[in-house]
Amino acid sequence: MSIINPTAADSVSLEVAVRAIPKLERQTFESRAMKSGLLTTLTWAAALVAAIPLFSVLYMLVVEGAARIDFEALTALPPAGFEQGGGFGNAIVGTLLMVGIGALIAVPLGIIAAIYLSILGAQTRVAKVSRFLAKVLTGLPSILAGVFAYAAVVVWMGTYSAIAGGIALGVLMLPTVILTAEESMKEVPQRMKDAAFGMGCTRSQVVWSVVLPTGLPGILTGVMLAVAGAAGESAPLLFTALFSNYYVSEVAEPTASLSILIYNFSAMPFDNQISLAWAASLVLVFMVLVINILARLLGRSKV
């Protein structure tokens, strides 16, 4: 069987071999290709349909809410019954106050716990258990944080208060802060830490002068996401902060919040209250989305 001068028998076997290879092109209307095209279309449709709710919500907020927003709505007290006008200034203040209290509790605690989880004791049993529980707590229904704060704070203090609301929000913010801070501190290159150790730094010095500054953008992103999430929460405030028709004057009394105002007003039979609920929603969504977008920009600059 010479290659230079193939015999007749050789060329026949060659032909058989060629014929045994199936066609390598796919026909446009072959059933497999059709099925693939159909599924692709369906996926596109699913993706586009999923985007509709967001745009519908934003559209309603702009159409129903923006018309009602003015200085009065942002500063006045909520109207009662048939009253016209009014606003939700006290609810804005209350939301900011309670999110502030929650952040004051959750941010330092969460970041220091994350330092332990990511650097000081990453493989210890305490770290493993608390990491796992932090993940479980992210799935804690927000209303149960409210039930907990009711049982722990409201019953103890004897009154609904901004503190109880703030603690409930803090419980919800804590796991987010911990998990994102841990993640961003883990991303600090090991060589940077090793270099600092090589200089004779103690572990705390490595944390304070190398890991925290390097991981800061990621940590801040997590904090802002937690704050944004807490600002939108309403279930935990239902029976911890309750509501109030006046500006908050001390932290140990019932306090208004935007989300509870929306909840209360949404069920009222008065047009004025309903349009105020839309306006309050617009303010709330604006706050939450702005913090979210800032967090995203901050997180991106890191990479």
Next chain:
Amino acid sequence: MARHQFNVSSSVGGVCAPPSSRQLTSDLLFRGLAWCCAAFIILLTGYILYKIGVQAVPAMQQHGLGFIFGTTWDVSRDTFGVLPEIWGTLYSSLLALLIGGTFGVAIAIFLTQEFIGPRLASVFRTIVEMLAAIPSVVFGLWGIYVVIPMLRPMSEFLNEYLGWFPLFSTDLAGPGLAPAALVLAIMILPTVAAISVDAMRRIPYKVKEAAYGMGTTRWEAILKVMLPTASSGILAALVLGFGRALGETMALAMLIGNSNQINISLFAPANTLASLLASSFPEAGVVEVQALMYAALVLLAITFLVNVGGLAIQQYTVRKFEGKR
């Protein structure tokens, strides 16, 4: 020159001097503090369980297991049962999972399998993530004024022509299961999508190349290779999304109708454990608060089990692809 540098760096407080005793003490203190903060999470979780549990004890002693199988919630007769709420919680969450899960996984495929360019994909990702940022109470408001009016003619039509079919046996009078489940689906979609995307991203690129090399179409590769490989991660996404749905409160309290009945119809009003808590707690007396604490404990137990299950599957997936952690 070299001699000078050595002097600088070795002098006390210089760059490579050993830590002073003050620095060692503060290091010890800080590490102690960090340990305390980490341990605090464990204590907090325990304390949450304990606090809710203790408040529920009187109701548990009084009603026992009958609480779970009872179907009436009547303060005046001191009769409390949460079976309709458990039914409503599971039913609404399953419906939401059916819709939100399908769309969530479809979007995960859409975002990871190169249907669109990376820049457009990140825009799309942002849109889906923003869905997660919209507060529950705003979705509730939107549900009342957009979803219910939209569903009402549809429910009338279905009830009129297909009323013999149990799912359509009632009409949508106002709030009800269907709008609640639909909004719930929208709310869990970002969770399902995000975790599924993670699962699909973990698949090594070689796997897809090998599939294409065998001559598969894009969808044969997705359905027969990518999805089975990512199946455990997608399962985790669905379970965790289900857990989210079980605990959602405000949107449901506003949309589901708060009616204590067990009805299979999609358009009937129902109730969930979370919305029972939300709607009854603020005005409850001492005895009812105890019963509500019991209900909270039931909800806590269900969501805890589902979440731990989801996390376990997720951890298994990570281990499968990235070795033991």
